Amino acid sequence: MDLGPLLLSFEVATIATLLAAVVGIAVAALLANYRFPGRDLIDVVFTAPMVMPPTVLGYYVLVTLGRRSVLGHAFESLTGTSIVFTMTGAVVAATIGALPLVVKSVRAALEQTDPTLILAARTLGATKLRAFFTVQVPLATRGIAAALMLAFARAVGDFGVTLMVAGDIPGKTRTASLAIYSAIQAQHEREATTMVVILTVMVLALLYGVGKLTARRPDDR
Amino acid sequence: MSGGDNLSVRIVLHTRSFTLDVAFEVKPGVTVLFGPSGSGKSRTLGCIAGIVRPDKGRISLGSDVWFDETRASLPIQRRRVAYVFQSLALFPHMTAEDNVSYGIARTIPKAERRATAHDMLAKMRVGHLADRKPHTFSGGEAQRVALARAFAMKPKALLLDEPFSALDAGVKLELLAEVGDWLARERVPTILVTHHAEEASALGDHVVMLEKGRVVREAAIDDPTLSLPKIRAAAK
Incomplete structure (x- = not known):
C-alpha cells in the first residue's frame, strides 16, 4: 500500500492545526473577553465553514488566494510557488475546516473561567494580557487541548475544499481522503479499505481523548 | 507605602x-x-x-x-488596591506561594518575591501550605492565604x-x-x-x-x- 497520502494528510493536518490554533485562540479570546460592535458577525464568519458547502468555501479561497489574486500573487512572488494546487492549498483547506472547532471550543473553555479570578489577577497588578496568559489560559488548558485534537481530527479528513483548492494531484496534493475517493473510483477497494480503517481508528481515538479531557474531574483544580 | x-x-x-x-x-x-x-x-x-x-x-x-x-x-x-473577594478567588492552579507572589511588583527579583511570599504566609501562620494548591485548604486556611496575598502586594x-x-x-x-x-x-x-x-x-x-x-x-x-x-x- 502507498503510505504517501496518509503521511501527506498528517503533515497537512499538523500544520493546519498549528495555524488554526494561533488564529483560533486569538479569535476565541476576543469573542470571550470583549464586547464590541461586529462581535456576532465575527462569530458567524468563523462558524460558517462548519455548514457552508465546501464548493462555496473553495470558490472563495480560489478567488482570494488564486494565482491572479493580490494575495496569491504576492505569495507566489515571495516563495516562488502558488498557494492553490499545491500542498499549501491543502493546508489552507484543512485550516478552514479546523478553525470553527477551535474558535467554538476554545471560546467555551475560556468563558468557563470564573470572572472573579481574572478580576483578582487585575487587582493584583496584572495587565489584561498577563491575566489572560497566567490565569485564563492555564485554567482552560484541557479545553484548549481538546479543541486542538478535534481540529486535527477534522483537518486530517478534509475532502471538499481540498479538492477545490488543491486538486487531486498524486504525490503532491492527494491526501488520504482524496486517495480513498480515487481508489474507489478505480475499484481498488482493498487499498481504500485500509485507509478507511486507519482514518476511522485515528478519529475515534482522538474523540475518545477529547471526551477524557473534557470530562469533569471531581478533584480538579 | x-x-x-x-x-x-x-x-x-x-x-x-x-x-x-x-x-x-x-x-x-x-x-x-x-x-x-x-x-x-x-x-x-x-x-x-x-x-x-x-x-x-x-x-x-x-x-x-x-x-x-x-x-x-x-x-x-x-x-x-487589594481586594479580598467573598469567594477569596485564590488561583486554583497555583500553589499558595505562587498565589501570594503573584501580586508582588515584578520589578523585584524572583527570589526576593518568593522569600516575601514565604514570610507573609508564615506571618499568617500558613507557611506549611506554601507548596500546596487551594483545593487542599480548609476554609480558614484559604482565608489566611487570601489575606497573605492581599498584604504581600503592599496595597x-x-x-x-x-x-x-x-x-x-x-x-x-x-x-x-x-x-x-x-x-x-x-x-x-x-x-x-x-x-x-x-x-x-x-x-x-x-x-x-x-x-x-x-x-x-x-x-x-x-x-x-x-x-x-x-x-x-x-x-x-
Missing part, C-alpha cells in the same frame, strides 16, 4: 434597577460598609477597585486621582468583601486579631463589608451605612448612639 492618606470616594452610578449615589472618606484604619444586600456595597467596592466605571464622581487617594468623570480612569492594575488600599463570612466563630476571632495587627502596622485605608456586628466592632473605626444606593448614616464605631444590634438589624 502611602500610609496616612485618605481615600475619598464620590460615586454616581446609574444602573437599570437603581442609582448608586454615595460620598464618603476612608481614613487609614477600617471603615465598615453596612447595608442590606442590594444597597450598593459591592458596586461601591467595584468602583474603587476600578472594575466598574462610575458615571460621575471622583475617587482619589491623597493626591493620586483614580477616577475623575472628566478624565480617563486609572486602570485596575495600577491602583494597587495602597484594602477592600474586604465579607471575607470572614464562612468561618466558625473561633477561627474568625483569631483571624480578626491578625488582620487587626496588620492594619495597625500598615495604616492603609480599608473598607470592610460585613453583616456581622462582632466583625464590625472588632476591626472597625468608622461605619458608613448604605441603603438603596445612598449613605444613610456615618458614625464612629464607638458612637454611643450607634448600637450594634441596630446595625445588625440594618444588615438583614
Whole structure:
C-alpha cells in the first residue's frame, strides 16, 4: 500500500492545526473577553465553514488566494510557488475546516473561567494580557487541548475544499481522503479499505481523548 | 507605602434597577460598609477597585486621582488596591506561594518575591501550605492565604468583601486579631463589608451605612448612639 497520502494528510493536518490554533485562540479570546460592535458577525464568519458547502468555501479561497489574486500573487512572488494546487492549498483547506472547532471550543473553555479570578489577577497588578496568559489560559488548558485534537481530527479528513483548492494531484496534493475517493473510483477497494480503517481508528481515538479531557474531574483544580 | 492618606470616594452610578449615589472618606484604619444586600456595597467596592466605571464622581487617594468623570480612569492594575473577594478567588492552579507572589511588583527579583511570599504566609501562620494548591485548604486556611496575598502586594488600599463570612466563630476571632495587627502596622485605608456586628466592632473605626444606593448614616464605631444590634438589624 502507498503510505504517501496518509503521511501527506498528517503533515497537512499538523500544520493546519498549528495555524488554526494561533488564529483560533486569538479569535476565541476576543469573542470571550470583549464586547464590541461586529462581535456576532465575527462569530458567524468563523462558524460558517462548519455548514457552508465546501464548493462555496473553495470558490472563495480560489478567488482570494488564486494565482491572479493580490494575495496569491504576492505569495507566489515571495516563495516562488502558488498557494492553490499545491500542498499549501491543502493546508489552507484543512485550516478552514479546523478553525470553527477551535474558535467554538476554545471560546467555551475560556468563558468557563470564573470572572472573579481574572478580576483578582487585575487587582493584583496584572495587565489584561498577563491575566489572560497566567490565569485564563492555564485554567482552560484541557479545553484548549481538546479543541486542538478535534481540529486535527477534522483537518486530517478534509475532502471538499481540498479538492477545490488543491486538486487531486498524486504525490503532491492527494491526501488520504482524496486517495480513498480515487481508489474507489478505480475499484481498488482493498487499498481504500485500509485507509478507511486507519482514518476511522485515528478519529475515534482522538474523540475518545477529547471526551477524557473534557470530562469533569471531581478533584480538579 | 502611602500610609496616612485618605481615600475619598464620590460615586454616581446609574444602573437599570437603581442609582448608586454615595460620598464618603476612608481614613487609614477600617471603615465598615453596612447595608442590606442590594444597597450598593459591592458596586461601591467595584468602583474603587476600578472594575466598574462610575458615571460621575471622583475617587482619589491623597493626591493620586483614580477616577475623575472628566478624565480617563486609572486602570485596575495600577491602583494597587487589594481586594479580598467573598469567594477569596485564590488561583486554583497555583500553589499558595505562587498565589501570594503573584501580586508582588515584578520589578523585584524572583527570589526576593518568593522569600516575601514565604514570610507573609508564615506571618499568617500558613507557611506549611506554601507548596500546596487551594483545593487542599480548609476554609480558614484559604482565608489566611487570601489575606497573605492581599498584604504581600503592599496595597495602597484594602477592600474586604465579607471575607470572614464562612468561618466558625473561633477561627474568625483569631483571624480578626491578625488582620487587626496588620492594619495597625500598615495604616492603609480599608473598607470592610460585613453583616456581622462582632466583625464590625472588632476591626472597625468608622461605619458608613448604605441603603438603596445612598449613605444613610456615618458614625464612629464607638458612637454611643450607634448600637450594634441596630446595625445588625440594618444588615438583614
